[in-house]
Amino acid sequence: MQFLDNPLSYLNYSKFMQEAIIAALNTKAFPNPKVAAVLTDNKGNIKSTGVHHGPGTNHAEIDLLTKTTIDTDDVLYVTLEPCFHADSSPSCAVELLNTSLKNIVIGDKDVDPRTNGKSIELFKNKGLNIQFEYNANNLINPHYLNQKINKKSNTIIGKIASSQNNYIYNDQTEDKYISNDISLALTHILRASVDGIAIGKNTLLIDSPKLDVRNVNIQDSNPIKIVFWGADPNIDSHISNHSDIYFLTSFTHKADNVIPIIDVNFDLNKLFKNLNINSLLIEGGNYIHKYFTANALYDKFYWFKSSNNIHSGVKFSDEVIESLKNKYKPINKFLLKDNQLTTYTCM
Numbered sequence: 001m002q003f004l005d006n007p008l009s010y011l012n013y014s015k016f017m018q019e020a021i022i023a024a025l026n027t028k029a030f031p032n033p034k035v036a037a038v039l040t041d042n043k044g045n046i047k048s049t050g051v052h053h054g055p056g057t058n059h060a061e062i063d064l065l066t067k068t069t070i071d072t073d074d075v076l077y078v079t080l081e082p083c084f085h086a087d088s089s090p091s092c093a094v095e096l097l098n099t100s101l102k103n104i105v106i107g108d109k110d111v112d113p114r115t116n117g118k119s120i121e122l123f124k125n126k127g128l129n130i131q132f133e134y135n136a137n138n139l140i141n142p143h144y145l146n147q148k149i150n151k152k153s154n155t156i157i158g159k160i161a162s163s164q165n166n167y168i169y170n171d172q173t174e175d176k177y178i179s180n181d182i183s184l185a186l187t188h189i190l191r192a193s194v195d196g197i198a199i200g201k202n203t204l205l206i207d208s209p210k211l212d213v214r215n216v217n218i219q220d221s222n223p224i225k226i227v228f229w230g231a232d233p234n235i236d237s238h239i240s241n242h243s244d245i246y247f248l249t250s251f252t253h254k255a256d257n258v259i260p261i262i263d264v265n266f267d268l269n270k271l272f273k274n275l276n277i278n279s280l281l282i283e284g285g286n287y288i289h290k291y292f293t294a295n296a297l298y299d300k301f302y303w304f305k306s307s308n309n310i311h312s313g314v315k316f317s318d319e320v321i322e323s324l325k326n327k328y329k330p331i332n333k334f335l336l337k338d339n340q341l342t343t344y345t346c347m
């Protein structure tokens with residue numbers, strides 16, 4: 001893995017937590033969280049990596065312990081607090097305490113009530129050095145908090161890229177990218193973390209985004225692609241050109257990849273459930289963001305802002321900006337070279 005090219009360093013993760021995040025993003029563990037553990041030696045070399053492959057299989061820490069032994073001055077990086085409880089995998093906390101481990105870096109506390117900070121307390125009581133690199137698990141498994149605590153059936157994340165003066169489209173250039181390479185690379189990390197990606201009709205027609213995951217270190221991540229299409233009857237060429245996209249329409253159609261959502265009371269949650277989507281990234285444009293922010297349907301929102309101004313094109317809707325101000329609160333700001341990322345959460 002090329003650390004210099006990895007956008008995760010801009011979110012302040014150390015290079016070994018970055019390695020763990022990427023390893024976790026390469027797994028399919030649902031309904032369990034994607035988790036990875038990376039062990040480094042006293043020279044800063046990676047000794048081994050462990051991952052969790054889903055229900056009934058070893059947790060990442062146990063996977064790692066089957067491949068290597070831990071020495072006193074090694075450091076273990078794990079994206080999620082090791083489990084306190086034992087179920088199909090033994091208690092990772094207990095198994096780790098049976099080794100020489102003295103140093104552990106944890107991504108996030110595991111909010112699963114069976115663990116919920118108990119392993120962290122145990123490690124502290126046993127004298128281990130503990131550090132945190134928060135939001136590693138929240139990034140890898142955006143639905144985890146809703147799944148475990150809020151008992152919501154899905155997690156919806158909005159994303160937009162704008163110029164400094166809030167344009168989201170520049171009609172003076174062929175280049176459709178407003179943000180820089182780091183913002184773009186982070187977008188692909190976000191895509192790899194979700195089950196589905198959605199856009200509005202005009203975004204498909206104007207930008208024709210591939211809606212896939214392009215990151216050389218992440219294989220086999222194929223989120224479901226969705227277009228909120230609406231009423232436009234001129235759909236036939238698009239549904240055949242994009243057989244890998246589900247089109248949500250306000251009319252019926254015989255094609256398998258058209259899903260009519262005619263009724264105003266249509267239950268989107270049910271639809272996402274039928275498509276096995278627990279986490280959905282919505283990449284705009286305005287029309288879609290207006291609907292989702294006005295109704296506070298986003299759990300999180302990512303706003304990438306470049307340092308350049310655009311003088312002609314489409315502006316980010318004032319309504320969306322107002323909704324972000326009134327219904328959301330900023331939780332983090334990151335400098336991505338000359339871009340800035342602000343992350344929001346629903347109030």
Ligand SMILES: NC(=O)c1ccc[n+]([C@@H]2O[C@H](COP(=O)([O-])OP(=O)(O)OC[C@H]3O[C@@H](n4cnc5c(N)ncnc54)[C@H](OP(=O)(O)O)[C@@H]3O)[C@@H](O)[C@H]2O)c1
Pocket residue numbers: 159160161162167168169178199200201202203204206207228229230231232250283284285286287288289314
């Ligand atoms: N910078 C960025 O990050 C970014 C990201 C995405 C898009 N963009 C830009 O944003 C612009 C597109 O934004 P936009 O607001 O025009 O379009 P949009 O959100 O992509 O699509 C909106 C259109 O989709 C249809 N639609 C979708 N869902 C519908 C529903 N439930 N019911 C009825 N109709 C529905 C409507 O078409 P009809 O009115 O024909 O029915 C609506 O006008 C483009 O210029 C694109 O480049 C920028």
